[in-house]
Amino acid sequence: MDREAAPGAPAPMGEDARRRIARTDVLLAEPRLALAAGRLGRGVVKAAIGAAQRRARDGEIPPDAVADAAVAALPPTASGLRPVINATGVLLHTNLGRAPLSDAAREAAAMASGPTDVELDLETGRRARRGRSVLDALLERVPKAGAAHVVNNGAAVLVLAASALAHDREIVISRGEMVEIGDGFRIPELLAATGARLREVGTTNRTTPGDYAEAIGDETGFILKVHPSNFRVTGFTRGAGVSELAGLGVPVVADIGSGLLAPEPLLPDEPDAASMLKSGADLVTASGDKLLGGPQCGIALGRADLVRRLARHPIARALRAGKTTLAALEATLRGPATPTALALHADVGALRERAERLAARLRDAGVDARPVASEAAVGGGGAPGVVLPSAAGSLPEPYAARLRLGAPAVMGRVDDGRCLLDLRAVPPGDDDEIVRAVGLAR
Secondary structure, X not given: OOOOOOOOXXXXXXXXXXXXXXXXXXXXXXXXXHHHHHHHOHHHHHHHHHHHHHHHHOOOOOHHHHHHHHHHHOOOOOOOOOOEEEXXXXXXXXXXXXXXXXXXXXXXXXXXXXXXXXXXXXXXXXXXXXXXXXXXXXXXXXXXXXXXXXXXXXXXXHHHHHHHHHOOOEEEEEHHHOOEEEOOEEHHXXXXXXXXXXXXXXXXXXXXXXXXXXXXXOXXXXXXXXXXXXXXXXXXXXXXXXXXXXXXXXXXXXXXXXXXXXXXXXXXXXXXXXXXXXXXXXXXXXXOOOOOOOOOOEEEEEOHHHHHHHHHOOOHHHHEOOHHHHHHHHHHHHOOOOHHHHHHOOOHHHHHHHHHHHHHHHHHXXXXXXXXXXXXXXXXXXXXXXXXXXXXXXXXOOHHHXXXXXXXXXXXXXXXXXEEEEOOOOOHHHHHHHHHHHHHHX
């Protein structure tokens, strides 16, 4: 007995119709798919063909539409990563890869994907200091630093500092700064894994310079100051500043997290490398993919002798940054304003005008859209509690899920039963893409 199809399911294709579905080898020779195989790889194209053939066998598409369906299903690259328009209102969204690179940084990374002089002196033909030009760029931006070093991420630079300066020794740290940095990773466990011993001082809400002074001894490797970048403690609090610890006779390492190299007037409470070194920090560690606006990396700036110990430690080899990262970081440092800086300093009036134009275009297309005021945040563990006034296009809530599945994906946020597309982190040139994506998601 023939099985009945489930209600609403497409009718399976008959045997004669199945025979009209082109074979895989024939489809692989189709000009568009053959060209794609050279760009994406035969396996990626073959998988798209197989999926389209299954759709035809299930009656979802006619047999003569298999090639078109396969072409439409091809990914933009051979990578599984998909581009996303960040309309969440969070400038540095960790799940979206934090800072978007500038065009200059993208071009530099693409150039560095081939053979480069990353460790070669072209004049002499001999080995040279790795990434020397990006290290020079860092020192130009932070003249107070005696030397610089770059590793593959922010946590790695802290691990390297602990390994090089405090292995089998003590790190003095306030209990109020023993933070979790995300995804279950905690500063105390990270440091203990290097073989350092933690000497906790003070309390969660109050730690004085005297607490640090009493803890320092022959076994002290350094004092660590960790900026609590993803939360704030208010009320009856006391913390010891770098300037108060600089004369205690041991190195002071300041982990500022967000990667600001100089003060940012819009974020007066966010520490920066130049100010920390001026206050007496011996070493500053930071991330490159946060407020600096560059690629994922970890940066160390400070006393030349300490930086040298980090750079020559055996574990430094395992943590070193790749050539594309070094190129993108240098272009970030030397190039024009980053997308992060542009988003941070975006004019609220201009954002409102964009939201009004966006909503008007969508209403003309029959979408229930309206411009609304919004609030954005820095994100990425930076500037907790800072609210950035913004503007958004407001759509019915179902659009949130539909837009995430589009090409490109658009990531908004749901607020009070509506899908908000906050424009502060969206480059103006992407507004047309949002309109197109919403149209496809109807």
